[in-house]
Amino acid sequence: MDVNLVLRSTRVITPEGTRPASIAVSGGTIAAVLPYDAEVPAGARLEDVGDDVVLPGLVDTHVHVNDPGRTEWEGFWTATRAAAAGGITTLLDMPLNSIPPTTTVENLRVKQEVARTKAHIDVGFWGGALPDNVKDLRPLHDAGVYGFKCFLSPSGVDEFPSLDQEQLATSLAEIAGFDGLMIVHAEDPHHLAAAPQKSGLAYADFLASRPRDAENTAIENLVNQARRLGARVHVLHLSSSDALPLIAAAKAEGVKITVESCPHFLTLTAEEVPDGATEFKCCPPIREASNQDALWQGLADGVIDCIVSDHSPSTADLKTPDFASAWGGISSLQLGLPAIWTEAKRRGHSLEDVVRWMSEAPARLAGLSRKGAIEAGRDADFAVIDPDATFTVDPDQLQHRNRITAYAGKTLSGVVASTWLRGERIVDNGTLAEPSGRLLERNN
Numbered sequence: 001m002d003v004n005l006v007l008r009s010t011r012v013i014t015p016e017g018t019r020p021a022s023i024a025v026s027g028g029t030i031a032a033v034l035p036y037d038a039e040v041p042a043g044a045r046l047e048d049v050g051d052d053v054v055l056p057g058l059v060d061t062h063v064h065v066n067d068p069g070r071t072e073w074e075g076f077w078t079a080t081r082a083a084a085a086g087g088i089t090t091l092l093d094m095p096l097n098s099i100p101p102t103t104t105v106e107n108l109r110v111k112q113e114v115a116r117t118k119a120h121i122d123v124g125f126w127g128g129a130l131p132d133n134v135k136d137l138r139p140l141h142d143a144g145v146y147g148f149k150c151f152l153s154p155s156g157v158d159e160f161p162s163l164d165q166e167q168l169a170t171s172l173a174e175i176a177g178f179d180g181l182m183i184v185h186a187e188d189p190h191h192l193a194a195a196p197q198k199s200g201l202a203y204a205d206f207l208a209s210r211p212r213d214a215e216n217t218a219i220e221n222l223v224n225q226a227r228r229l230g231a232r233v234h235v236l237h238l239s240s241s242d243a244l245p246l247i248a249a250a251k252a253e254g255v256k257i258t259v260e261s262c263p264h265f266l267t268l269t270a271e272e273v274p275d276g277a278t279e280f281k282c283c284p285p286i287r288e289a290s291n292q293d294a295l296w297q298g299l300a301d302g303v304i305d306c307i308v309s310d311h312s313p314s315t316a317d318l319k320t321p322d323f324a325s326a327w328g329g330i331s332s333l334q335l336g337l338p339a340i341w342t343e344a345k346r347r348g349h350s351l352e353d354v355v356r357w358m359s360e361a362p363a364r365l366a367g368l369s370r371k372g373a374i375e376a377g378r379d380a381d382f383a384v385i386d387p388d389a390t391f392t393v394d395p396d397q398l399q400h401r402n403r404i405t406a407y408a409g410k411t412l413s414g415v416v417a418s419t420w421l422r423g424e425r426i427v428d429n430g431t432l433a434e435p436s437g438r439l440l441e442r443n444n
Helices: 076-085 105-115 134-142 165-177 189-194 203-209 212-229 241-253 263-267 289-301 336-346 351-366
Strands: 005-014 017-026 029-035 045-048 053-056 058-063 088-093 122-125 148-151 181-185 232-235 257-261 382-392 411-421 424-428
Touching: 005 029, 005 351, 017 053, 017 351, 053 351, 058 076, 058 336, 058 351, 076 088, 076 411, 076 424, 088 382, 088 411, 105 122, 105 134, 134 165, 148 165, 165 181, 165 212, 165 232, 189 212, 212 232, 212 241, 212 257, 241 257, 241 289, 257 289, 257 351, 263 289, 263 336, 336 351, 336 382, 336 411
Parallel strands: 005 045, 005 053, 058 088, 088 122, 148 181, 181 232, 232 257
Antiparallel strands: 005 017, 017 029, 053 382, 382 411, 411 424
């Protein structure tokens, strides 16, 4: 191969472990992972990053870009800049809260056209499963979406209604027929309706309105449906640790189920949320510290497969101090890696663990065979970080369109020095290049 770049570091995280290495890149693809002191091929440029750690670019499979239709909330330009600044080189866009939602091939094409010239990183798309679009699921699959999202309780936007159990079964049967993947917001509407609903500033009242039983019951029903239909399912943003034994048993039995959690569930706790601080509001909610400990154990045990952002931004006016009426969503695209690394390190985990949870496993979930690892044949996507450097989160330094963050003022470890997409440096010490991301489709 005609090698044009060699990226060298004393610490490169590969599937075989962390070691000194020189990564040879040809035409945007990793040609080889060579010994550290390997001779640089003639005509190749050497970039030596010293002792900074080279990770595979992160893969975030849960991002609400909201473009078009609610672009005042976010957009492909700002979302992908924030992702790149945080070491993410691939994201999958959720089928809501944009208008139109990604529920037909026509709507998918609208979103792709909007994203085409704005993407700083590679972007793929999930489709949506609604009560009335079963006929659209196979065409969307053939058009390249990576799977289908559904809600089992109200989504928060009128154009994306939820599925009841009968509708879920109908959609799951259709998707299982072409071996597709259903990704599920799993909260049971009956438990939510029965929970006490209070408006006001108190986080404890909001937490009581989204009980663990809502998640647990929804996941139990989903497991039963997946078992009966032989369907592939994925539980989004797991918050309730009570569901872990059920999930572990289902996996051991051979049910085709995977699970994600998110930085906010793994690094923030209910005990620290001030009254009226609705930048911490999300659904399902941030729970108690003891619950967080159990989620980390679920990661260590392999019951939880991956960590993704669930970046769900809004304008500041929608984050009213009333927890009942405020928009539920946390913006964390740019901060997920340092937030997780800070907590993982405190709990005795390694950067290799973080790579497995935030790059390798999300890539595997979506079938992104060219992403998620530093090895020959993969895209030359890298995040270069100083894992020991710290910074204090300043919202004004974020690339998100609306710089509202639950992490404001927190000191985090892990500074992204540069981000590379197919062998080109797209972030250099906070300076971003022009957009060079590609639109990805499941079948190419």
